[in-house]
Amino acid sequence: MRPSLRPDELLGSLRPSIAALPDSGIVEVVQYGMERPGLIPLWVGEGDATTPSSIGDAAVAALRAGQTFYTYQRGIPPLRQAMARYLSGVHDREIAPERIFITASGMQAITLTLQALIDPGDEVVLVTPVWPNILAALNILGGVVRAVPMTLTDRGWSVDFDRLADACGPKTRAVFVNSPNNPTGWIMPREEMEALADLARHHGFWIIADEVYNRITYDTDHAPSFLEVMEADERIVVVNSFSKNWAMTGWRVGWVVASPALGQVYENLIQYNTSGVATFLQYGAVAALEEGLGTIDAVRETCRIGRDIVCQRLGAMRKVRLARPQGAFYAFLAVDGETDSRSLAFRLVDEANVGLAPGSAFGPGGEGFLRLCFACSPARLSEAMDRMEPMLS
Ligand SMILES: Cc1ncc(COP(=O)(O)O)c(C=O)c1O
Known part of the structure; x- marks a missing residue:
């Protein structure tokens, strides 16, 4: 008989860094609460509207027409050309198809970019709190994270630019900036992008800009972009995705510029x-x-209404502190007297039947906060607010 190995023996013979990967702190709460009847899930980053049928119809027509073979690694030419036209229009400067690479999601755009840049031990400056998958992707490659946490003041979330600049130096391999930010809604001002681009030129590090929420903005057509402050042949990679702006999270299609x-x-x-x-x-x-x-426009309008409901209702709850998000579709709220966001997220599942994500999952600066996705119908949000009110007032 062949010897059979126990699970711990199998795990023990994996790469240690992989065996030690933490579960996503968001998924942990999702798994705890997902089977609860009637639970309102506001924990993951997607709305409740399906992809518009015209987009689905085009995919189905292509499938029926026999588009079922291996394909271009960089993406099909019609998509790269359509993307070049779209991006050139949004950013008001020419962005050629030769700069565009289609990936299997924004997450993969991040992974491939890090694979291209990060060796074990390389230092990556990261503005936090940030989507946990970015931290995990860096971990898998052995990148060393230097976090620069933003802070919440009366004027909203911001990064102390001097702290960011101090964290960068000759040892910096890359700076990763996610703006508009998941989870805080912070948008990096254009002047700070310009200053960071100057630092990158000076020290020779890469900028990885995650701009997947760049059209989910409330006061402008789109958020400032590194595509507008850096040239094609500099050390800049911008990652993006169809997931958020077009309600296509399940499609897993993204891109790199x-x-x-x-x-x-x-x-x-x-x-x-x-x-x-x-x-x-x-x-x-x-x-x-x-x-x-x-x-x-439709996604943005849903988010605008959701943001108004959530900011108004949470703002009136005595224990809650939050800034009105400038972009993306999340409220990142602190609750007085609650310092352990993980246990609070579990309690909200148990006592309010509402699912939020714990801030502790989002790296330095996230503990003490909860993330709520408001990209969904007003009725759902209002019901969630009614349920949470007794715990948060
Ligand atoms: C900041 C950020 N970047 C990238 C992604 C990846 O999006 P996707 O893999 O769905 O394209 C997400 C998804 O939540 C995100 O929040």
């Missing part, structure tokens, strides 16, 4: 990770870009 000089590198990385994104999904993405701004 980088120098054309990195074309073969992304082509190789895509080849050796997933070998490309399903062609019929890419045709759906073309339809998303070509149908104009209808979907983005």
